[in-house]
Amino acid sequence: MSQVENRKVALVTGAASGVGLAVARQLAETGFDLCLVDVDANGLEQAEKQVVELGAKALVQVVDLAVPDACTTVVSATVKAFARLDALCNVAAVMLPGHSTEVSVTAFQTTLAVNLSAPFFLAQAAIPHLLEVDGAIVNVASAVGVTAQAYNAAYCASKAGLIHMTKSLAMEYISQSIRINAVAPGGMMTPLAMNMAALQGADPKIMGRTTPLRGLVEVKDVAEMVVLLATDAGRGYHGACVVIDKGMCAG
Template identity: 35%
Template sequence: MPKVAIITGASSGIGAATAAVFSQQGYQVVLAGRNEERLKSAADNLDGAITWAGDLTNSQACNNLVEFTMSQFSRLDVLINCAGVIHRHTAEDTSDEQWANTMAVNLDAPFFLSRAAIRHMKKAGGTILNIASDWGLQGGELAAAYCASKGGLVLMTKAMALDHARDKIRINAICPGDVDTPMLKAESAQRGIDYEVAMTQNNADSPTGRITLPEEVAALCLYLASDSAAQITGTAIPIDGGNTA
């Protein structure tokens, strides 16, 4: 029986790339996010993929997504929390609404969905992967709320991994640097910087001479979900071209 993976933020960027890679490897994939039309477009060329649209900052919606998956496939092997948001401001310039939105999407949703998934994974084991950020490991300018949320996600990952290691549930965080995604393009627009100019600078700033591709993050997700990574849990793994080094 094929393994089953839920992937959030799956309509674009890292989430869409990860859904494609897992589908190619024979997983039944549930693409989850807010925009049903974009999710269906991302799922069109993936064998056996289905979609679920809803607001995952709501705990009941997270419960519903997991129950929907179980009703369709009777199992859940992998959860990948990819959805994220960034507001490029100092703390002084961050509004209450922007702070709340950042925490809701980047921290609350992974917590609610992981909690719901664990209730089923305790029966047969499983893997949870949280897409954090290298700014969850170190600070970054004009990103106070984002850094706080991703730092919280890293430590939540470690705490949950310890709690559920004996349940055969492995939980890890992946910490990308800049990745060539629509989110990075939107971030450049927030800062009033032309995307091509930003890309040139980001590539130049990386020790490897370029930023990361979504498919490279997806490949790391696939490895961490595999049996080859059976002893890897509670980690926060940078994939940033050496920036955190």
Template identity: 50%
Template sequence: MGMPGDMTGKVALVTGAAGGLGRATAIALAEAGAQVCIVDLNADGLAETAATIGDGAFVHVADLSRPETCAPAVAAAVARFGRLDALCNVAGVLKLANAHQMALADWNLVIAVNLTAPFLLCQAAIPHLLKTNGSIVNVSSLAAHIGEAYAAAYCASKGGLSQMTKALAMEYMMQPIRINAISPGGMATPIGASFVPPEGADMALLARFRPMRGLVEVEDMARMIAYLASDAASGFHGADIQMDKGITAG
């Protein structure tokens, strides 16, 4: 996949940027010319990402599972750079469990990070993005489109995120903003590494979601997110692009 559209002079906020897809997305946006506000709970990981990007990175440490941290993250980006052109909601949490045994705290954490935080970040960012004809890219999942055993909370959160994306796209259909989602399949990221089946899991059920073509490349996904964030993707609004190497095809 080629480089994304030109982001020179633009500012992007990327969550989950301490590693994995978030870090790759921040790097892809910086390579396209953007200044990037990188947000995560992991301060050490953010420092490593910032060191890779260089002067165009601004670090903001925040625990997005706490609703009160979301609007300040957007405010910090605007205060630092004076504008906001793209919001990339990449941060995510996966907790697998037998549904009848899942702890409420784990359910709440998944919903908070994967669904509530993206909404609150969108809510805070939209007034700024309307001024810059900006864009939102929400990272959903193939779990938004198919049921996955032992992942009720994750499926619920990502399904909600995909539908939220479409609802916001309709609400702002006549406004100068683009709002899209992308639904990756399995990737070699920290979330993927946390895929540990619960005790007693039926491995045949899990095998149904094993990609026949292998894992999606993190860098390919990051470049697609950066492309959607740029003006080169002006034709996309309300889309949910499934990039999963064919898992949801049938």
């Protein structure tokens, strides 16, 4: 792949599906080249076709982000291919809900590894490169990282942790021009959300507290906010957690 000096470059995790794919497509339309990262090889192949059709150069990295070394590797591969990195969009996540007495050690630890540790290790590897170009990190958290949801302790903890990690990193880099923000979406119709729908034996009275009274959030609306925060248009944001939930956390 030839090195491109003047087009901006974004690394998007979770790019095979849902919000990550929508972010990758919108960034391609905005003129970014892309490193597309996911564990789903088939989904990434389709994503690559789509962003290339939109005029982007794409590097595909099929990795399991639960492995810390994989986070370092995808950042170095991006910089090797494109010679720069302007935006890191941490979108990949898993949600493995369950009655808390039945949640396995693997489910709990995988949730923390993919949703919280991977964004940190990716940020750690990306920050030196982002500092060179006044770049941005956008972490996709969740409204249930703000208002907790029953039967979802590991996921809620990972997303609350991600919001606070975003703010901690933002404070650490307050004196530099790199920008670090999070978005916290409400429920969207994607494969990840289906896991909650399949949960057996949930008390509907309790679940009602996180039912979206105004309906689901559109994937493209969340992607638009991620792209805003990843680009110069988001210059006013640093250390923010932008909630996009149609009022779910309002009361």
